[in-house]
Amino acid sequence: MSDTAFIDTHAHYFDKKFDTLPGGAAGLLTDPAFLSCVRGIIHVGTNLENSRTVVQEAARYPFMVAAVGIHPEDCQAYDETTVPLDPDTELSQLEDWLSDPAARRRDKIVAIGEIGLDNHWQPVDRERQMAFFEGQLSLAEKLGLPVIIHDREAHGDCFEAVLRHPAVRGVFHGYSGSAEMARQLVDRGWYIAFGGSVTFKNAQRVREVAASVPPERLLLETDCPYMAPVPYRGQVNHSGYLPAIARVVADLHGMTVAELAEVTTRGADQLFHLREFLTDL
Ligand SMILES: [Zn+2]
Numbered sequence: 435m436s437d438t439a440f441i442d443t444h445a446h447y448f449d450k451k452f453d454t455l456p457g458g459a460a461g462l463l464t465d466p467a468f469l470s471c472v473r474g475i476i477h478v479g480t481n482l483e484n485s486r487t488v489v490q491e492a493a494r495y496p497f498m499v500a501a502v503g504i505h506p507e508d509c510q511a512y513d514e515t516t517v518p519l520d521p522d523t524e525l526s527q528l529e530d531w532l533s534d535p536a537a538r539r540r541d542k543i544v545a546i547g548e549i550g551l552d553n554h555w556q557p558v559d560r561e562r563q564m565a566f567f568e569g570q571l572s573l574a575e576k577l578g579l580p581v582i583i584h585d586r587e588a589h590g591d592c593f594e595a596v597l598r599h600p601a602v603r604g605v606f607h608g609y610s611g612s613a614e615m616a617r618q619l620v621d622r623g624w625y626i627a628f629g630g631s632v633t634f635k636n637a638q639r640v641r642e643v644a645a646s647v648p649p650e651r652l653l654l655e656t657d658c659p660y661m662a663p664v665p666y667r668g669q670v671n672h673s674g675y676l677p678a679i680a681r682v683v684a685d686l687h688g689m690t691v692a693e694l695a696e697v698t699t700r701g702a703d704q705l706f707h708l709r710e711f712l713t714d715l
Contacts, residue, residue, distance in 0.1 A: 438471065438677060438680070438691050438692050438695050439470065439471050439472055439473040439695060440471060440472065440654055440673075440676040440677070440680060440698065440699070441473050441474040441475070441476070441653075441698065441699050441702040441703075441708070442472065442474070442475045442476065442654070442655055442656050442658075442673035442676055443476045443605065443607070443627055443653045443654065443655045443702055443706075444476060444478055444548075444582065444607045444608070444627060444629065444655035444656065444657050445476065445477055445478065445655070445656055445657070445658050445672075445673055446477070446478060446480070446484075446657070446658065446659065446660075447459040447462075447463065447475075447477055447491060447658070448477075448479075448484050448487040448488060448491065449658075449659045451659035451660075451670050452659055452670060452672075455670055459491075462672050462673075462674070463495055463498075465674075467674065468672065468673065469497070471673070471674055471676060471677050472497060472673045472674065472676070473497070473695075473699055473712070473714075473715065474497050474498070474499065474699075474702070474708055474712045475495075475497060475498045476498075476499055476500070476501055476544065476545070476582075476702075476706065477491055477492055477498050477499070477500050477501070478500075478501045478503075478547050479500070479501065479502045479503060479547075479548075480503075480505035480507070480508045480548060481504055481505065481508040481509075481519070482502075482504065482524060482527060485500075485503065488500045488501070488502060489502065489541040489542070489543070492541070492542045493541075493542070496712075496713075498542070499542045499543070499544045499706070499708060499711050499712070500541060500542050500543050500544065501544060501545040501546065501547040501548065501582050502528070502531070502532070502543055502546065502547075503528070503545075503546045503547045503548055503549045503570055503581075504519065504524055504525075504528070504549065504566050504570065505548050505549065505550070505552075505584060506549070506550055506551050506552040506563040506566065506567065506584060507552050507555060509521070509524070509559075509562055509563060509566045510557075510558075510559035510562050510563065511559070512555070512557075518562055519562075519566075521565040521566055521569055524566070525566070525569040525570070525573070528546075528570070529573055532546070532573065532577055532579070533577065539710075542711050543579075544579075544580070544706040544707065544708065544711070545580045545581060545582050545604070545706055546570050546573060546574045546577075546579050546580075546581050546582070547581055547582025547583070547584075547604075547607075548582045548583070548584045548607065549566065549567055549571070549581060549582070549583060549584065550567055550583045550584035550585050550586075550588070550592055551563050551564070551567055551584075551585060551586070551588035551591050551592050551595075552584060552586040552587070552588065553586065553587040553588045554586045554587050564591075564595075567592075567595055568595065568598075571595060571596070571598070571599045571602055572599065574599070574602050574604070575599050575601050575602050580602075580603050580604045580605070580705050580706060581602055581603075581604035581605075582604060582605055582607050583596070583604055583605065583606045583607060584607060584608070585606055585609075585610070585611065586610070589610075589611040589612070589615055592606070593611075593615055593618070596619070596622075596624070600622070603623050603624060603625075603705065604624060604625070604705070605624065605625040605626065605627050605653055605705060606619060606624065606625075606626055606627065607627045607655055607657070608627065608628070608629050608655065608657050608661070609626045609627060609628055609640075609643065609644075610631070610640065611643070612643065613642065613643045616643055616647050617646070620647060620648060620651045624651070625651050625653050625701060625705050626643075626644075626647045626651060626652060626653070627652070627653035627654065627655045628640070628644045628652065628653075628654065628655070628679070628683060629654070629656055629657045629661050629663070629679060630657070630661035630662055630663035630664075630667075630671060630675075630679060631661060632644050632663075632679060632682050632683060633663040633664040633678060633679060633682050634663075634664060634667075635664070641682070641686055644683055644686055645686040645687065649687050649689065649694065649697045649698070650697055650700070650701055651701060652694075652697070652698055652701065653698055653701055653702055653705070654676055654679055654680055654694075654698050656671050656672065656673055656675060656676060656679070657671070658670070658671035658672045658673060658675075659671050659672065662675060663675055663678040663679045664678065666678065677691065680694050680695065680698075699715065703715055
């Protein structure tokens with residue numbers, strides 16, 4: 435591992451898109467070139483089913499830990515062929531799983547995520563999304579676990595939900611809100627994560643926001659297999675592309691890539707207590 439290895443704080447290696455690569459996700463996750471820039475990966479579930487896959491994969495790789503939770507898109511129905519999830523059933527299953535500290539340790543679970551609100555994909559079942567989001571924030575509060583928040587076109591509502599749970603800490607992933615909201619989150623002990631979008635040509639605003647966040651509260655992520663950074667746009671994204679994201683963020687802060695790797699690794703460890711599972715941090 436080099437001194438420019440990173441923690442990818444948001445990845446979805448269970449996604450079928452990885453099957454289009456020769457060797458699939460497993461091929462990547464054992465490739466020495468890939469591993470040379472990866473210090474750790476938080477593998478993030480979006481429903482209970484793939485959260486179980488996330489945990490199985492984390493058991494297989496020493497550099498991988500798990501976040502489990504129910505994403506706003508996964509809880510609702512899109513059309514007549516899909517059935518919306520029932521908050522009471524799903525949330526009580528999640529609570530049964532996470533309430534046992536021994537099970538959390540066994541499953542390398544570092545956070546509840548990803549959870550949040552998404553107003554992008556239509557139709558939006560606001561009430562159901564909010565029931566899942568609130569329920570999981572309350573569970574995080576009860577268990578003292580950090581959260582990973584998905585906020586798409588729902589900045590005000592996500593921020594207000596966070597304010598209702600002042601004891602909860604976490605990260606807004608793939609941040610697209612304002613610099614002012616980022617500042618208020620940072621003031622409350624939150625972290626702000628940036629991924630491929632910070633490298634996009636038309637994303638000057640995202641870069642301005644990333645420049646405004648103190649480096650010790652910045653986290654890096656890929657959200658892979660989506661959101662590949664420049665110059666890999668259109669390809670299947672993966673944690674091995676983190677250096678392309680880090681270079682842009684480091685420049686914004688007048689830091690070297692190695693300095694940014696160090697400060698963001700420390701930040702990720704502080705939020706997610708990664709040291710419990712990743713021995714060589
Ligand atoms: Zn994601």
